[in-house]
Amino acid sequence: MELAPRSFPGPRRLLPLLALLALSVGAVIDWPMEEGKEVWDYVTVREDAHMFWWLYYATNPCKNFSELPLVMWLQGGPGGSSTGFGNFEEIGPLDSDLKPRRTTWLQAASLLFVDNPVGTGYSYVNKSGAYAKDLAAVASDMMVLLKTFFDCHKEFQTIPFYIFSESYGGKMAAGIGLELYKAIQQGTIKCNFAGVALGDSWISPIDSVLSWGPYLYSMSLLEDSGLAEVSKVAEEVLDAINSGLYKEATQLWEKAEMVIEQNTDGVNFYNILTKSAPESVLESGLEFTHSHLARLCQRHVRHLQQDTLSRLMNGPIRKKLKIIPEDHTWGGQAANVFVNMEEDFMKPVISIVDKLLAAGVNVTLYNGQLDLIVDTMGQEAWVRSLKWPELPKFNELKWKALYSDPKSLETSAFVKSHKNLAFYWILRAGHMVPSDQGDMALKMMRLVTQQE
Template structure:
């Protein structure tokens, strides 16, 4: 099951291009030979733990990859696949019907999708004790991958490198970002680390839970009785977190969601203007998990692995990649990723964001207006608790309206920036901002990476 070790391999398509272009096999190509250049591979980050990455070089017609940033995209869950959902549902070159996406981020950056933690997407483990159980392991695994990547792809060592993320991916991005900053300072990883962007991120889970009731009440999705019930269970979550009973907090968090679904007629936690829909993908693995974890995994991880996407990834994409072990399926281990991170799930990461800001790392927070699971009120709450000395000056600023394109008069977002902290309020978007508001998400990325 373990792939054969490869040390800075030449992708098999790249070996063919010199022949197709009439070049000698030793010819040097200093930029992608054709639009859509891609490479992918596995990195064994620990014994029995294999992480998959997939790189797309930018398709910008006017600039080559050395003139534009490299963006790594991290999905949430934990257990959601970056190479699947982020790639084909949000920012990659093709949508899930394999048609060109008009708002792909490849217009303005090269994209690195990584399936993490191990066991996510095409990443896999050979032993049950090889799953990551905490943020520290997630970060150390990723640093092994990034060192291997930048050592192998030296052409990206001087390119500005940003980590963009979504949901639990935001918590991972913060932890990874801090460790990457330290590694760059120590000289153990050579890259031009330029910042993190935390999208609808699970930085302070309890602040999200505490704000669910007031947010839904303000949107006429809870009545007085419903608000009281949600507030009661939210206070139990808070007590568990304060007492560092994190497994209990995860279970209570799941109960809080059930209280909301009962009172708000099945409101969708990822976009409050829609209803939740059942998901039948890969149910069989759930029967071996504790009931509350099975339910939570079904709602928050399996929804990213819808039947059509699973068929795409395990069909034509698997065939295209050609290196996926024959006895392994995309997304098959995702529920176990979630289960193993149970105790870490409700732990806050506010202090990590503080350390990033203190170190001078650029930190961007962005959030969708219609997201419930990580609503904007909860994001603003933990932001107020930062100990960053410049926070009072940030808070005093007025926000600025943004428009998705110059011809539009419709407000698409608001932004506030001071020194190395920025916050984007993305209007009309739910939890998956690029999926809901592709133009504005692309504009935001360009702003964050200092292209506008």
Template structure:
């Protein structure tokens, strides 16, 4: 694989997945391009917001480049906010051009899902999604509407990229989209899914937290024993399909880790977590374990500066946001309503994608804890895909972001329609990780 000077490992990953040439430098300044946005009513009282940017490559028309849909985690994290302005969109959170925007390589579709996330909203409390099946059903309505209205994208390769809980949603959405394309109900050129630090099998993450932290001297013997004990309790609840109880125990496991590691950051083990802010009373949480989980896994995606940007200049620019809807205002309810879904594994869905021939790429940051690489490797070993033994027999290959340097940026293993990327010196948010030198 020919690599590009001054290119980060995640950009190399993007280029490799999309089948684009890596023979040209891709750090051009972002140029203002065409963008559109709108709402889709996916169910009664449920309205989903999307924002599309057409690719701005000075050498190619957008029609020559893929379309990438980006799905944020949480659930309750906003793609149009965090993914757009903090990770891969054309502008950063200071509204300055981002030199590493993915728009250089693809058109970008950001969607605030599940309903109630970001600028998406519900009119009644009963309209929130309760599980993955409802999330998928809503997205199918949005994608059908999108491709019917934007026929210029129907033949362009369409990829679903995801992060964290977004990966769980991406797997389910990808499988249903594949079926819809086969049935002819949605017209698009579906090309594959990319699962970044994804919550595919939560129990495998929880079971590996202790050994991972112990191996890097962030737990001692007593701490390892305590974390391992609660992890076994989570496993027992999952095996019994007591998923709400498993969610509660998951929160207990995280609190034990924070106590024993002096506040390790779940998104990058080389840093410490910032103290949690007090929960706003308007969020009306009634279960304390959900308060802590929400603060740890969603609030960091909508810090005050980003919230001020989205509810200020961006809201004014968009012009279609209802007066009584604020960006992130319903995210806590999104998170709370999905409580029974958090700990459910979707390994079987990934198996179905692979058996159907859909391209599946898994990538993970070396320094991530919440979805650590050990856990990712563990659930992948559980796949029943017929080609898995051949995939496992392969040796990984090193990738270098600078051909003049011998420093390894990532490893990759790929066979047929499955690929795995180990991204070194990166945390949970691989696209914005500060690579440790």
């Protein structure tokens, strides 16, 4: 294990983010609370594979960071950047306009954003053969990063550490969580691992695909003939998965999405109350061998690095960080990350969630009511297939209503919790829960981390 190449300086502790950004873009920004410390760096997790991380220390005015948990955020895609989208579009201290976010999670936890798999965001590879191709490689790389992080930042070794995630990030979080649990048991990593939170997560792709038709039909977004078309291609996906043909299943998955778009007049897979925006070209040096991969990459990676965010990350943020290689741009290898994980897309990881539960690891699931790509019906389906002995008792429980505003009678979510499994149904939210319902997402995080 080694840190980033010698041409890179060590961990950065520079001027606070807002002050630097104000200088770099000429903006005047008022920060409503005391600014906290930041650290960022690269870790070389394998030869030719360099992973970027960015830590914000908690800035709660009433508590020291040591009294609050550490939350690592993992984005989806694969190829979506945590340091970009998760940070500036969802839970970080600033939004993409460099304005303070009222619902930043930084007020309740220190935040660790990691660009993974390698090649995502500011992370990069020197050779094409260094991309991760499956969940095992993704988890192995993250173990190297986490060991380096906790060895260098011993102040976080005893602080409760949670892995929060979204979309494909949830699939990675499950695998990473299990490997981290093993590493702690073996004594190779020292940290206070407190649980994983899987948001709108791609845990069982086939359960999502099979539920698309019924969900859209129930929401008046498909009629009878459209439902029949979607159900037919969904069964084709199921047959491919049952035959172990995962690349073919990925291709059929894209076909199913096209059938849905044609029958729904372009429904947005990330929020069914909206329509998909016209697709723009994803900048990449990658030559797509198959058109279905190009379309999938456009649909599931491009939206995580829109032009405004890309300009921010390749402009003032890059200037602030100072350690990004000159020949690498933020998001420049995202398409390659996506394509290299092609055979992993449709593989389920329900068994990994079962292992986490059996090990006593706290597992939280949360899902946006308006999400299609990972709709709640599909999530509930795979949960019912868990082999966890406590599942019957979990199923018998009635859910509890939650309110993001204690003065309002408007229900924001429902929750059901038993032992080390919890499920949050987040209302009026699509795939990106913190973006759509920031107050409820922050409340959920506080509940999961036992602050409420």
